[in-house]
Amino acid sequence: MTSIIAVNDSSRGEIFPELTRDVIDRMKDAESPRLREILELVVSHVHAIVREAKITHDEWWKAIDFLTRAGQMCSDSRQEFILLSDILGISMLVDAIDHVGGPGLSESTVLGPFYAGQQRELAAGESILLREEESDPLEMRGRVTDSQGRPIANALVEVWQTAPNQLYDVQDEDQHLPIPNHHACELSHSQ
Numbered sequence: 001m002t003s004i005i006a007v008n009d010s011s012r013g014e015i016f017p018e019l020t021r022d023v024i025d026r027m028k029d030a031e032s033p034r035l036r037e038i039l040e041l042v043v044s045h046v047h048a049i050v051r052e053a054k055i056t057h058d059e060w061w062k063a064i065d066f067l068t069r070a071g072q073m074c075s076d077s078r079q080e081f082i083l084l085s086d087i088l089g090i091s092m093l094v095d096a097i098d099h100v101g102g103p104g105l106s107e108s109t110v111l112g113p114f115y116a117g118q119q120r121e122l123a124a125g126e127s128i129l130l131r132e133e134e135s136d137p138l139e140m141r142g143r144v145t146d147s148q149g150r151p152i153a154n155a156l157v158e159v160w161q162t163a164p165n166q167l168y169d170v171q172d173e174d175q176h177l178p179i180p181n182h183h184a185c186e187l188s189h190s191q
Contacts, residue, residue, distance in 0.1 A: 124189065156187060
C-alpha cells in the first residue's frame, strides 16, 4: 500500500485533496461504469462534507458507532438503514428521481414504515373507522385520472391514518382490532 502524506493546500482551502483523487483513481477498473460513477460522486461529496464540517476523530467515531448499532439492529424483518434513508429524505428523493410523473400528475411517494400491506376493501363512501373515535371525522374525496384527465377505473387507492393519539395502528396495540383500524383501500370508479 502506498503511503500518502497529508498536505494542507491552503491556497485552495482544501485539505488533503490528493486523498480524494487517490480513492477515486482506485475505482477506475470497476466492472460497472455506473457503479463507478456513483461511488466517485459519493467519495467526492463525503470527503467535501468531512472537510467543510472539519469532523474530528471523536465525531467520526460517534458516527461509526451510530452506523454500527443501526446495522446490529437489522434482521430479516427489520431494516434500520431503510428507516435511516427515510429520515434523511433519501428514499423520497430516489423515488422522485426514478418516477418523474410530469406536469399535472401526482408525485410518486414511498410507502414508508407504516404501510402494512393491502387492507380490507371499502365500498364508495364507507368509513375507514372500525370504531368510534373522539375526534371529528375527516372526509376525503378525489379523482384518479390519466395524464389526459380521463378517469381510471379500478385503480387501487390505499389509505392509512393515525388515530387521535397520533399513532398508526402498527405502533399502538389498542388499535389492533380483529383487523387493523385506520387502514383500508378502495377501487376507483370510472366517473
